[in-house]
Amino acid sequence: xxxxxxxxxxxxxxxxxxxxxxxxxxxxxxxxxxxxxxxxxxxxxxxxxxxxxxxxxxxxxxxxxxxxxxxxxxxxxxxxxxxxxxxxxxxxxxxxxxxxxxxxxxxxxxxxxxxxxxxxxxxxxxxxxxxxxxxxxxxxxxxxxxxxxxxxxxxxxxxxxxxxxxxxxxxxxxxxxxxxxxxxxxxxxxxxxxxxxxxxxxxxxxxxxxxxxxxxxxxxxxxxxxxxxxxxxxxxxxxxxxxxxxxxxxxxxxxxxxxxxxxxxxxxxxxxxxxxxxxxxxxxxxxxxxxxxxxxxxxxxxxxxxxxxxxxxxxxxxxxxxxxxxxxxxxxxxxxxxxxxxxxxxxxxxxxxxxxxxxxxxxxxxxxxxxxxxxxxxxxxxxxxxxxxxxxxxxxxxxxxxxxxxxxxxxxxxxxxxxxxxxxxxx
Amino acid sequence: xxxxxxxxxxxxxxxxxxxxxxxxxxxxxxxxxxxxxxxxxxxxxxxxxxxxxxxxxxxxxxxxxxxxxxxxxxxxxxxxxxxxxxxxxxxxxxxxxxxxxxxxxxxxxxxxxxxxxxxxxxxxxxxxxxxxxxxxxxxxxxxxxxxxxxxxxxxxxxxxxxxxxxxxxxxxxxxxxxxxxxxxxxxxxxxxxxxxxxxxxxxxxxxxxxxxxxxxxxxxxxxxxxxxxxxxxxxxxxxxxxxxxxxxxxxxxxxxxxxxxxxxxxxxxxxxxxxxxxxxxxxxxxxxxxxxxxxxxxxxxxxxxxxxxxxxxxxxxxxxxxxxxxxxxxxxxxxxxxxxxxxxxxxxxxxxxxxxxxxxxxxxxxxxxxxxxxxxxxxxxxxxxxxxxxxxxxxxxxxxxxxxxxxxxxxxxxxxxxxxxxxxxxx
Numbered sequence: 001x002x003x004x005x006x007x008x009x010x011x012x013x014x015x016x017x018x019x020x021x022x023x024x025x026x027x028x029x030x031x032x033x034x035x036x037x038x039x040x041x042x043x044x045x046x047x048x049x050x051x052x053x054x055x056x057x058x059x060x061x062x063x064x065x066x067x068x069x070x071x072x073x074x075x076x077x078x079x080x081x082x083x084x085x086x087x088x089x090x091x092x093x094x095x096x097x098x099x100x101x102x103x104x105x106x107x108x109x110x111x112x113x114x115x116x117x118x119x120x121x122x123x124x125x126x127x128x129x130x131x132x133x134x135x136x137x138x139x140x141x142x143x144x145x146x147x148x149x150x151x152x153x154x155x156x157x158x159x160x161x162x163x164x165x166x167x168x169x170x171x172x173x174x175x176x177x178x179x180x181x182x183x184x185x186x187x188x189x190x191x192x193x194x195x196x197x198x199x200x201x202x203x204x205x206x207x208x209x210x211x212x213x214x215x216x217x218x219x220x221x222x223x224x225x226x227x228x229x230x231x232x233x234x235x236x237x238x239x240x241x242x243x244x245x246x247x248x249x250x251x252x253x254x255x256x257x258x259x260x261x262x263x264x265x266x267x268x269x270x271x272x273x274x275x276x277x278x279x280x281x282x283x284x285x286x287x288x289x290x291x292x293x294x295x296x297x298x299x300x301x302x303x304x305x306x307x308x309x310x311x312x313x314x315x316x317x318x319x320x321x322x323x324x325x326x327x328x329x330x331x332x333x334x335x336x337x338x339x340x341x342x343x344x345x346x347x348x349x350x351x352x353x354x355x356x357x358x359x360x361x362x363x364x365x366x367x368x369x370x371x372x373x374x375x376x377x378x379x380x381x382x383x384x385x386x387x388x389x390x391x392x393x394x395x396x397x398x399x400x401x402x403x404x405x406x407x408x409x410x411x412x413x414x415x416x417x418x419x420x421x422x423x424x425x426x427x
Numbered sequence: 428x429x430x431x432x433x434x435x436x437x438x439x440x441x442x443x444x445x446x447x448x449x450x451x452x453x454x455x456x457x458x459x460x461x462x463x464x465x466x467x468x469x470x471x472x473x474x475x476x477x478x479x480x481x482x483x484x485x486x487x488x489x490x491x492x493x494x495x496x497x498x499x500x501x502x503x504x505x506x507x508x509x510x511x512x513x514x515x516x517x518x519x520x521x522x523x524x525x526x527x528x529x530x531x532x533x534x535x536x537x538x539x540x541x542x543x544x545x546x547x548x549x550x551x552x553x554x555x556x557x558x559x560x561x562x563x564x565x566x567x568x569x570x571x572x573x574x575x576x577x578x579x580x581x582x583x584x585x586x587x588x589x590x591x592x593x594x595x596x597x598x599x600x601x602x603x604x605x606x607x608x609x610x611x612x613x614x615x616x617x618x619x620x621x622x623x624x625x626x627x628x629x630x631x632x633x634x635x636x637x638x639x640x641x642x643x644x645x646x647x648x649x650x651x652x653x654x655x656x657x658x659x660x661x662x663x664x665x666x667x668x669x670x671x672x673x674x675x676x677x678x679x680x681x682x683x684x685x686x687x688x689x690x691x692x693x694x695x696x697x698x699x700x701x702x703x704x705x706x707x708x709x710x711x712x713x714x715x716x717x718x719x720x721x722x723x724x725x726x727x728x729x730x731x732x733x734x735x736x737x738x739x740x741x742x743x744x745x746x747x748x749x750x751x752x753x754x755x756x757x758x759x760x761x762x763x764x765x766x767x768x769x770x771x772x773x774x775x776x777x778x779x780x781x782x783x784x785x786x787x788x789x790x791x792x793x794x795x796x797x798x799x800x801x802x803x804x805x806x807x808x809x810x811x812x813x814x815x816x817x818x819x820x821x822x823x824x825x826x827x828x829x830x831x832x833x834x835x836x837x838x839x840x841x842x843x844x845x846x847x848x849x850x851x852x853x854x
Contacts, residue, residue: 257684344612
């Protein structure tokens with residue numbers, strides 16, 4: 001296979017629609033099931049899912065030293081744990097099998113019928129079992145907006161912000177894939193005019209536009225991962241909606257951070273786009289105008305030019321795009337995040353998720369949350385149907401999409417789409 | 428088996444030393460390995476470990492509907508997930524097998540030789556694979572001490588503290604069993620006199636005396652667990668040392684909470700003492716003098732009278748007890764903690780750990796951390812060998828022990844013992 005896997009002119013014998021997120025140069029991994037098939041690993045190509053269990057059992061992946069049953073599982077963890085040497089080889093083999101001029105799979109009608117499943121026939125599940133989930137806070141624009149609204153516009157960034165990538169631990173159990181609806185959470189809040197807290201459904205339910213990387217390699221407890229090695233630990237990325245209940249958060253979060261305001265749900269796009277598929281879209285990050293300690297210094301480009309957008313679709317109405325942002329805006333890059341996370345010896349595990357924090361850009365239409373877009377409720381956002389939003393309402397679907405595009409090549413993430421249902425009835 | 432499992436006069440044919448934590452009324456579960464045996468489940472009795480894999484395969488647990496291989500695993504998760512109906516039945520069957528007047532196992536010399544392994548011959552491992560770890564902050568004395576030191580003695584408790592059990596998510600991957608040494612963590616700190624942060628090993632390494640409960644039942648995402656049902660979700664308890672680097676914490680924790688100051692390691696005692704074994708030691712908690720919202724109200728006694736102590740053993744010296752506290756001091760009980768954690772629909776998983784927060788009592792010798800015992804470095808604590816401590820030094824072992832005692836019956840946890848090694852060399 002001498003062809004360049006990043007060549008934008010590569011074509012597959014599987015038809016790929018013009019604006020598809022999933023051309024042959026992408027090949028993201030996920031877990032799917034169908035009416036007939038138990039959960040297993042697949043790869044997206046155009047409007048189809050390629051069944052890796054079938055390919056493996058059919059001998060199409062021979063010679064890659066894959067353990068038996070590695071794809072016939074309800075998570076990608078064991079596959080990812082094989083390491084990049086193996087997972088990259090699998091991706092390149094699949095690329096080879098799908099190339100327009102390769103007859104091996106293309107001309108095997110039975111195999112094609114078995115291996116290629118239309119996306120309308122599959123349900124996408126969680127791609128990994130998430131062992132640990134960390135949320136960073138790495139967009140300067142987002143941190144500045146929040147600091148301006150809740151603290152002091154003159155000193156919006158806290159003193160530590162430019163010295164370290166602020167982060168905190170989140171809840172792994174409630175990370176769910178696109179398509180699973182959530183209920184508006186109940187919680188304790190304290191309205192400014194009240195002298196004691198009240199209980200009820202959150203009145204300030206918000207999304208946060210984020211991306212998350214998934215780790216595929218472990219370091220022993222006690223051994224830091226330097227910025228130079230950090231990308232070896234990163235298998236790929238997903239879109240991440242860090243659902244937030246602002247009214248619960250403001251009452252609970254001092255002094256130990258967000259808890260129930262976040263852990264009722266986080267929604268992700270189901271396909272993990274590999275770091276390798278994004279290689280052509282590397283870009284410089286924002287200039288770090290404050291010097292960092294040596295363990296946070298880095299060389300090369302570790303930001304990625306990925307266009308992001310958020311839509312709200314009110315019930316029985318059409319979508320309105322409320323935010324257009326870009327992953328390139330991250331002040332702290334993924335290598336700095338991972339180096340910081342492990343500098344104290346903290347151990348990374350396979351399947352962990354590390355979210356970026358809300359990705360806000362410099363313009364008012366690029367803010368990654370309703371809190372910022374509607375500026376703490378003071379600037380309602382108008383939907384196509386004329387209705388107004390300051391936060392998310394029952395029945396709304398929130399849809400996040402993301403893709404990188406360059407030289408005619410589009411590498412995308414699909415979407416994470418979540419409907420908000422009314423709060424459950426409590427006994 | 429008509430005998431009362433809480434009867435303090437019950438005796439086993441296995442000799443149990445007078446002050447043992449593990450009489451026949453306890454029977455905690457853990458995971459052990461030996462030179463010859465792969466990791467598997469065991470129960471502690473006196474100075475021995477009872478090999479559950481052997482008992483199961485030998486037919487001694489027949490009729491209990493246990494899946495094949497349920498104990499021949501490196502964690503208790505699958506066993507615990509069977510539910511209390513099964514796990515309690517297993518514990519009662521083991522109690523029956525171990526009773527002085529039951530000849531079934533006692534008089535089967537081969538079986539006794541195979542099933543009973545002296546504790547000197549076993550290595551205790553993590554009892555569960557921890558999916559999610561939450562740390563609460565539920566001791567009023569601890570929160571008051573911290574607030575007094577770092578904020579305002581007149582308003583030491585923050586406004587939310589008496590309205591909800593404050594908690595935050597911690598790192599599951601770095602929870603380790605007793606006996607595993609830790610390295611002093613490196614990190615970023617900002618000395619008060621400096622105008623920018625510096626890097627190096629933490630100078631304020633501290634323990635926090637806590638207990639943690641392990642959950643054994645799952646609720647669907649979106650479904651709160653009321654206080655009345657919470658104990659059905661609790662399999663048992665362990666001792667928990669929430670290692671903390673105070674100098675890292677104070678620089679990093681605003682606004683999103685502790686992160687690298689905590690996630691380098693947390694150490695636990697390896698035996699999970701069941702909720703049922705602790706039933707005789709229920710007690711009233713401190714009076715909650717501020718009314719709580721209805722979802723946090725409860726009936727009955729959900730505090731436990733468990734005596735706790737912390738020792739420091741400097742290298743080449745003897746132990747000094749630096750703290751004597753009691754789990755009964757918790758202002759927020761475990762039912763309130765779990766009801767709060769799930770009121771927004773957050774889902775609990777099998778094997779999760781929920782730590783109490785530092786358990787400080789009302790007297791100065793009952794404070795559960797060096798931060799409080801040495802009052803922010805101002806009151807050094809003297810060791811038996813004459814040396815002084817304000818925080819933990821390299822070479823020190825920190826040992827936590829806990830037991831409940833009443834009517835001649837002692838139900839204990841053993842210990843969590845951790846040596847602190849110097850910081851690793853960085854490249």
